[in-house]
Amino acid sequence: MNYQLIRSKRKTLSLQINNNAELVVRAPNRLSVEKIEQFIDKKHDWINKKSESIQSKKIQKTSYIEGEKFLYLGNRYPLNINSKNPKKLAFNGNTFSLHSGGKEEFLAWYKAAFKKIALPRLEYYAKNHKFNYNQVRLKSQKTLWGSCSGSNNINLNYLLICAPIAVVDYVIVHELCHTVHKNHSKDFWSLVEKILPNYKTNKSWLKDNGYKLHNL
């Protein structure tokens, strides 16, 4: 089995499977390779299980070809390549139609869709539950779905528009609740729950499926 060995002053051995499904071993400076490999042997089942689950999450790279499917509000719609298309990228409710290009066109389309669909929901929840926020910025970070600063500026990841609308609502309400509670305390979560009694389902949807939203 191949592995990457990182030695340091640490006292114990640790195994980790990184995002490329490779085994990373952290070991004390003086521990023999034999001992290290014995340890790896013993953890064989765990390593396989873990690396398979990471492999299965590595989905195919997007190539913007005819028939390839793209997410929007939790559903997947096929792509049609059409050089006669007057717009760079259009959506008719069933199909995406792309004039040319790919990633940039989808990012722009998703951002515009987020503005149209999600921002009014932010305003709705803020108004109905009396939340005050300053600015809203849209981003497409890999690691963050939303954030709320100390001065109540809210950042939202517009790729959320690929997720079911209930998931979009969950992130919006989550960030709005941070205008009141700057932490993830009990009070914070009970405020989220008061507004969205089913929030847990959508929170775990994002945890399990979030990686699919930025596969562009």
Ligand SMILES: [Zn+2]
């Ligand atoms: Zn939070």
